[in-house]
Every structure is written in C-alpha cells, then in structure tokens.
Amino acid sequence: MKKLYYAAHAYMIVGLVGGLYYREITKLNDFTGDSQLGLVHTHVLALGMLFFLIALVLEKLFTLSAGRLFNAFFWTYNAGLVMTVAVMTVRGTLTVLGHSTPGIAAHIAGGGHIALTVGLVFFFINLGKRIAQAPATTDREERRSPAS
Secondary structure, eight states, rough: OOOHHHHHHHHHHHHHHHHHHHHHHHHHHOSSOOOTTTHHHIIIIIIIIIIHHHHHHHHHHOOGGHHHHHHHHHHHHHHHHHHHHHHHHHHHHHTTTTOOOOOOHHHHHHHHHHHHHHHHHHHHHHHHHHHHHHHHOOHHHHHHSSSO
C-alpha cells in the first residue's frame, strides 16, 4: 500500500515542479506558442498522482498487491509514464528554446505509451481477478451494516 502512496506523492511533486518549470522557462524565453511542455503538468498529475490515489483506494478494497500481476503493472506503468513525460519535457523544452526535436524522440514516446498501455492491461486483469476473489456480500448484509 505504501508503494502506491509514495508513487502518488512523487508524481504530485513532479507534476507541480513541471508546471513551475513550464511557467518559468516560457517566461524567461518570451515564448507564447504551443509546446508539449504545457502538457507535462496535467499529464503527470492525472496519469501519475490521481491514478495512483485511485489505485490506493482499490488496494484498500481489494488488496491489489496480493495479485500476481501487481508488480508487473506497477513497474511497467511507471516506466511508461516516466518515458512519456521525459520525452514531453525534452521536446517541449527544445520547442521553447527554438530547436528542432530529434526524430528518435517520437519512437521513445511511442515506447512509453506502449508501456503505459501494457501496464494498464496488467492493472485491469489484476483488478478483475481480485474483485472475483473478494468476499461477496448480499444487499441485505450491506443494508444491515452500520452507517457510520
């Protein structure tokens, strides 16, 4: 459970720093156009912090970490997100500085997106199996439980 919390916390910090970096580098370079740098902040906060906070709630409900695919999901998803965000940051910075982006960047970003997708597949397979193994409750049992 702590692994998910630490991941969410780390992505919160990276997302906020990414937003600050975008604001400052564009201001210092009088840049007013569009770049991928402006998307880093929201991508990291949504795909990193928010996703792992939701996964933390699901961990509490279904003990996701007990599933066989949990580590595969965790490391594959994180690798994909780090690759994707790193390329977005580099491409965005080069755009703001007026340089062209090397062609290899698109391949690395594509690899990051593929890793994110594979990580999500692992996540949903694991979640489905953990839900199936969760103890079933009836509507009557749920109504009887005290509402705190």
